[in-house]
Amino acid sequence: MLYIIGLGLGDEKDITLRGLEAVKKCENVYIEAYTSLLSFGISSDGLSNLEKLYGKPVIVADREMVEEKADSMLSQARDSDVAFLVVGDPFGATTHTDLVVRAKEIGVEVKVVHNASVMNAIGVCGLQLYRYGETISIPFFTETWRPDSFYEKIKRNRDLDIKVKEPSLESLCRGKKIYEPPRFMSIGTAIEQLLEVEQKCGQSAYSEDTLCVGFARLGSEDQIIVSGTMKKLQTVDFGDPLHCLAIVGETHPVEAEMLQFYAVNE
Amino acid sequence: MLYIIGLGLGDEKDITLRGLEAVKKCENVYIEAYTSLLSFGISSDGLSNLEKLYGKPVIVADREMVEEKADSMLSQARDSDVAFLVVGDPFGATTHTDLVVRAKEIGVEVKVVHNASVMNAIGVCGLQLYRYGETISIPFFTETWRPDSFYEKIKRNRDLDIKVKEPSLESLCRGKKIYEPPRFMSIGTAIEQLLEVEQKCGQSAYSEDTLCVGFARLGSEDQIIVSGTMKKLQTVDFGDPLHCLAIVGETHPVEAEMLQFYAVNE
Numbered sequence: 379m380l381y382i383i384g385l386g387l388g389d390e391k392d393i394t395l396r397g398l399e400a401v402k403k404c405e406n407v408y409i410e411a412y413t414s415l416l417s418f419g420i421s422s423d424g425l426s427n428l429e430k431l432y433g434k435p436v437i438v439a440d441r442e443m444v445e446e447k448a449d450s451m452l453s454q455a456r457d458s459d460v461a462f463l464v465v466g467d468p469f470g471a472t473t474h475t476d477l478v479v480r481a482k483e484i485g486v487e488v489k490v491v492h493n494a495s496v497m498n499a500i501g502v503c504g505l506q507l508y509r510y511g512e513t514i515s516i517p518f519f520t521e522t523w524r525p526d527s528f529y530e531k532i533k534r535n536r537d538l539d540i541k542v543k544e545p546s547l548e549s550l551c552r553g554k555k556i557y558e559p560p561r562f563m564s565i566g567t568a569i570e571q572l573l574e575v576e577q578k579c580g581q582s583a584y585s586e587d588t589l590c591v592g593f594a595r596l597g598s599e600d601q602i603i604v605s606g607t608m609k610k611l612q613t614v615d616f617g618d619p620l621h622c623l624a625i626v627g628e629t630h631p632v633e634a635e636m637l638q639f640y641a642v643n644e
Numbered sequence: 645m646l647y648i649i650g651l652g653l654g655d656e657k658d659i660t661l662r663g664l665e666a667v668k669k670c671e672n673v674y675i676e677a678y679t680s681l682l683s684f685g686i687s688s689d690g691l692s693n694l695e696k697l698y699g700k701p702v703i704v705a706d707r708e709m710v711e712e713k714a715d716s717m718l719s720q721a722r723d724s725d726v727a728f729l730v731v732g733d734p735f736g737a738t739t740h741t742d743l744v745v746r747a748k749e750i751g752v753e754v755k756v757v758h759n760a761s762v763m764n765a766i767g768v769c770g771l772q773l774y775r776y777g778e779t780i781s782i783p784f785f786t787e788t789w790r791p792d793s794f795y796e797k798i799k800r801n802r803d804l805d806i807k808v809k810e811p812s813l814e815s816l817c818r819g820k821k822i823y824e825p826p827r828f829m830s831i832g833t834a835i836e837q838l839l840e841v842e843q844k845c846g847q848s849a850y851s852e853d854t855l856c857v858g859f860a861r862l863g864s865e866d867q868i869i870v871s872g873t874m875k876k877l878q879t880v881d882f883g884d885p886l887h888c889l890a891i892v893g894e895t896h897p898v899e900a901e902m903l904q905f906y907a908v909n910e
Contacts, residue, residue, distance in 0.1 A: 501735025
């Protein structure tokens, strides 16, 4: 059996009782290292917090391992219980669909233990989850690569008067085996790039006066949530990753009232 | 302190360690009774599963209590720790923003413990969460009230080629104090109503041949996920609530492959 277990957003205490029970009976425990593991204390002192809680070693599976060595993990899962831990929810901001497909193809049973993801926890700012439009991912611009395909999506969402979530994840390298050290998109950089693209495309999808909500380390003890115009949010120090940004559409009175509590301090 | 704690989607074991820790130190524990508590064993044998786990009584707060007696709960929270438990995530399919606004207005501190919600757990079917459009809620039709305002939203989403989630929740009573016993919208009834509205509006937003995914009891041990056309899903017995339905747009190859595993058995 392969257990794919969401760890939630904060630290080792955000696992569910069901998830912890599954980890405890697994012979091998892997953790996906794609996304931020900082708050789980993994980069600083090994995996100690998780390993202490689980009472067993945890193997960090980097991108290459998940993509190329999934077969060996899956063949272990054929004869014993294997846990694959994922920050957030297994099917949240990144997808593990491919792993599930491969497991099912070779007849390995898969159980998913869900948890909070940035995709639903973002509701804490008071903007109704029902009314969000499609989510956009903003890559880091380079000297020669400044894609603006996300602009059309934002424009469409803005025209429909719904909100756009923009999880600002690390830039993804494609087609090469040497991975850059992970870089995390900050709200400041995201807004800078958004405004550059608006200036280039010029369809008034948004402006520096557009109301947004910035989130850092959502679901952690030290999370920051601030609402304000793009211009104002650029002056806020959101600190460590992960950051994400919601562009606000028309608001319901209760939504507006809630955003007031998060308004940028002037 | 008011703790608003998500219980997740399955049963009492889906609470997080952080959530359980908070419940244990709270003097008063309330649970919201709006949504389905069936799987938590609440309607059948009181609150025994939850109360056994927590080691203390749990007060079921029905709709009237949450709306009208929130003040007394909030004044308790001023002087002691109070837990308010919510199935799923506190800001998932229903919103508790109003409660938070009232708490903040009278200076009561609020802490939110996130958990899985149908809004992210639906990703388990393999359709990328990023690409979902706005969510639609379908009310029960009556003899004289057959609203079709959701049709425009589905049409828009279909035109944009994104998916529509349709959590089929109980019909909401507005403006009266005598509440109907909760009724839960089934996938069969939802599709029947969708097709009726398509026939009336006639803009080919979808048809009985449109690919969908039906979900029942998402996140529970006995969850059911089936993909197929609307026509085929109408023949499936999804069993007990809660049900929800995704209308599928254009799929990526991995998404399509994953949906195959859930294809309706013929």
